[in-house]
Amino acid sequence: MKGRILFAPASTVLAHAGRCLMIARELNRRGHRVLLAGAARFLREWALQDPRLGYIELPDIPAGEGLRILRSLWKRPDERWLQAHVRAELELLDRVRPDLVVVDFRLTMFISARARRIPIVSLLGGRWLYPYAAKPYRAFRTAPAFWVRRLLGERISDVVIPWGFRWLLRYKIRPYRRLLAYYGLEPKRDLWELFLGDLNLVLDSELLAPTRPLPENFVRVGPVHWEPSSPEPEWLVEWTSRRPVIYVTLGSTGHPQLFRRVLEVLGRTPYRVLMTTGGQICFAPEEIPENVRVEAFLPGRLVMERSDLVICHGGAGTIYQAIAAGTPCLIVATHFEQELLGQEIEERGAGRLLALPEVLADETRLPQTLEEMLRHRDAYAQNMQKLRHAHRAFDGVKAAAAAIEAFLNDRLRNCESVGATARLVLGTEGG
Numbered sequence: 001m002k003g004r005i006l007f008a009p010a011s012t013v014l015a016h017a018g019r020c021l022m023i024a025r026e027l028n029r030r031g032h033r034v035l036l037a038g039a040a041r042f043l044r045e046w047a048l049q050d051p052r053l054g055y056i057e058l059p060d061i062p063a064g065e066g067l068r069i070l071r072s073l074w075k076r077p078d079e080r081w082l083q084a085h086v087r088a089e090l091e092l093l094d095r096v097r098p099d100l101v102v103v104d105f106r107l108t109m110f111i112s113a114r115a116r117r118i119p120i121v122s123l124l125g126g127r128w129l130y131p132y133a134a135k136p137y138r139a140f141r142t143a144p145a146f147w148v149r150r151l152l153g154e155r156i157s158d159v160v161i162p163w164g165f166r167w168l169l170r171y172k173i174r175p176y177r178r179l180l181a182y183y184g185l186e187p188k189r190d191l192w193e194l195f196l197g198d199l200n201l202v203l204d205s206e207l208l209a210p211t212r213p214l215p216e217n218f219v220r221v222g223p224v225h226w227e228p229s230s231p232e233p234e235w236l237v238e239w240t241s242r243r244p245v246i247y248v249t250l251g252s253t254g255h256p257q258l259f260r261r262v263l264e265v266l267g268r269t270p271y272r273v274l275m276t277t278g279g280q281i282c283f284a285p286e287e288i289p290e291n292v293r294v295e296a297f298l299p300g301r302l303v304m305e306r307s308d309l310v311i312c313h314g315g316a317g318t319i320y321q322a323i324a325a326g327t328p329c330l331i332v333a334t335h336f337e338q339e340l341l342g343q344e345i346e347e348r349g350a351g352r353l354l355a356l357p358e359v360l361a362d363e364t365r366l367p368q369t370l371e372e373m374l375r376h377r378d379a380y381a382q383n384m385q386k387l388r389h390a391h392r393a394f395d396g397v398k399a400a401a402a403a404i405e406a407f408l409n410d411r412l413r414n415c416e417s418v419g420a421t422a423r424l425v426l427g428t429e430g431g
Helices: 014-029 040-049 063-071 078-097 107-115 145-150 154-172 174-183 256-266 300-305 316-325 336-347 356-361 364-375 377-391 394-431
Strands: 004-009 033-038 055-058 099-104 120-124 199-202 218-220 245-249 272-276 292-295 309-312 329-334 351-356
Touching: 004 078, 014 033, 014 040, 014 099, 014 120, 014 316, 014 394, 033 040, 033 078, 040 055, 040 120, 055 078, 078 107, 078 120, 078 174, 099 329, 107 120, 107 174, 107 256, 120 394, 199 394, 245 256, 245 292, 256 272, 256 356, 256 364, 272 351, 300 316, 300 356, 309 316, 309 364, 316 329, 316 377, 329 336, 329 356, 329 364, 336 351, 351 364, 356 364
Parallel strands: 004 033, 004 099, 033 055, 099 120, 120 199, 199 218, 245 272, 245 309, 272 292, 309 329, 329 351
Antiparallel strands: none
16 A cells, blocks of 8 residues: 655654655555655755655754754753644644654654654664663763763763653643643653654664564664765875875754864864864864865765774764764763764774763864874774674565554555445445
């Protein structure tokens, strides 16, 4: 059975928008009618490049504002924005009437789809599954936990901060709770409960996001990530001919201070450096050292395969690209989800984890860690190759599309069965 499927990602963040695009293309290839909804930043251009995909513009929280909410202890989204987003979503759902909605961290859509009783498929990173985590969370090192950790010390922080994390999720949901009440929907205690769907797809491997047994409506499909389809640049072979080569990529959610600190540190080294900005920051020509080449986008995996080390912020898309390339990572996490993934990479000896506040507070921390990794690069690379081998079997795009298709078919069959029963009853009564 073929259906109408609406994808609603947190559309100003490349990782969320990109993985929705990849799954949407596969479902479209299977004959389903697919629509992408969100801000124009990424989705409009992709829909123009692939006219088989429909696109409808929806307002979304700007990426910078979303990151400030994520990295701040007290900041919550503006309730007026959320109300406007729900109104726009309800109008869209009434007009399009999708058979189901695939949501990737666009939190208001969980409210809108429930208000219209439309089935929800939720795309989740494994680090958000904290009620099912196979091991307890440690004290976070990124903001705002960084300053609490400094004040209380590591031992007390390992108790206080994980508890505080659960409290924070309940604090952050309050604007959404008021919206749920307004639309007469079941209240939710925290963000975790809000972004659960009727079907939940876990876009991580068990190795990097280990969990206890999950409920039946969870399916682990493996990593899904997007990268530009551009060919290998002609200059890449020459640029990477002198080693070592460092590739710096901070996705679409890099911190401006981190870009500048990395550029400052690497500009004082003899290494060849490639940096992608994702269009987030512009450097004047005089700011870019001779040993650094800056581009907006590059084909990530190709560049990683020609690099000795990747410096990144720990986004899942970048980490899984590095695993596919077998290239070790120096991770500078800017919020807790990146930190949790970085912990797994560090524990497996495939990279090192730092936190943004640590790098900004101590100017020696980043260069010392970089030098240590390059000295022992072979050992890190061997461990990353083990992860590469363990992840070869995953095809997250096809697995996600197959799970969505099976879920949709079950829903459509149930609807047909209910309709046939109703027609039979009405026919009997009429007779």
